[in-house]
Amino acid sequence: MPVKVRIPTPLMKLTANQSEVTAEGNTISEILNNLDNQFSGIKERICEENGSPRRFINIYLNEEDIRFLDAEKTQVKDGDEISIIPAIAGGH
């Protein structure tokens, strides 16, 4: 099931400068593995060794933070959109 994945600027070197790519999989984890097959090394940049996203990375499925869903096990379906975004400062 193809989904669209938005790539943050610091990782675009790994995706031949594409800010949007397509990936396949039934869960966020599978999508990340599929991304790594296409763009070798991208997963270790996004995730810790145990496979969970790094502390300063936020992953959104259709604009919702996956930590409000089922984290890496969150199911994805055809046509979904995923954004990978570094944490950002704000407020006090």
Add this chain to the structure above:
Amino acid sequence: MGYVKGLKCKECKREYPKQPIHVCEYCFGPLEVDYDYEAIGKVISRKSIESGPASMWRYKDLMPIDGEPRVGLHVGFTPLVRAKNLGKALGLNNLYVKNDSVNHPTFSFKDRVVCVAISKAIEFGFDMVSCASTGNLANSVAAHAAEAGMKSCIFIPDGLEAGKILGTMIYGTQLIAVHGNYDDVNRLCSEIAAHHDWAFVNINIRPYYGDGSRSYGYEIAEQLGWRAPDNVVVPVAGSSLITKVYKAFKEFEMLGLLENKVTTKVFAAQATGCSPVTTAIKNGTDVIKPVKPNTIAKSIAIGNPADGYYGVKTAMNSGGWGEDVTDEEIIAAMRLLAETEGIFTETAGGVTVGVTRKLVEQGRIRPDELTVICITGNGLKTQEALAKSFAAPAVIEPNLHSFEEVFSNSLTV
């Protein structure tokens, strides 16, 4: 001539040149400004600071700009108020309020970060500034962009207080309200930032921007007579200010400017309706679980705090703690500060005062310790929070009889 060597990742320590970037390409850790403290130590002294302007620019040697400040020359050096009356009400004998509700020009501590960010944006050659904001930052970016003669485009969550919306639009900016909360706005802005070559003060200018708030801590220490306090109670949203205030004390200590060693306990204050950082502190973890904010303290309603991990660490490593207060407690605390000290703060100030009360009750802050409460914004901007707190004033006829009637009635209340 500045003293910035470059940027450095706070996590993996990789170094980067001075650029409008904010994230480590390798581990995604936040980038921090790397200063040449050895060179700063040779030029800075209590005397050099005291002979500087009555603004935050008396600490210019510690600010991350290369040239002179381009905007906001009058920002900072706000009053540190000896709060005897509030202290009496809270059971504290040595209490101070650092009052940025009267900061120039937009009445919040955000002027400190914005004048640095926009000066830096000009140095980088940007002609457009932008930000995601819960209101105070919007006011300040719009005002300083106007002063700089730059264009600005500002993003806020919908449903903000009227004073914060009008107090942004007046400066002639393009203001866009986004359906959702601050975290939604922030996510959108980071995607916009990837497509537009703008200076987003809290995104690609963030390392420089954040360092402006160290001036709040420098001022506290200088105004206490070159001392770090025993306790400081800081409002927490993204957790930037709390880390920078503590860093400011430690920098002054390192530069030999303080009378005492820094043993300051740092306390994080949040609203119960948005308390991911104080919840983590109470649970003894540094893993932040994001929340959907629901509180009248909109200026600190950030459910997904970027620096939350560092906020928790700062509070815990300093021997401090984290507490939160309900909307009712926030309003009661805003009224208490106003009625005891004559200072009208916004909801975030109600949070720090209300949390201080709780910390005293818990014995975490003791009566004779030197305690500073951070007041970072102005109550005239968040009047909606008090809408149900007061009845309309008495209206009388313009004659003595009418007055005496109302006055004697009020005496019996």
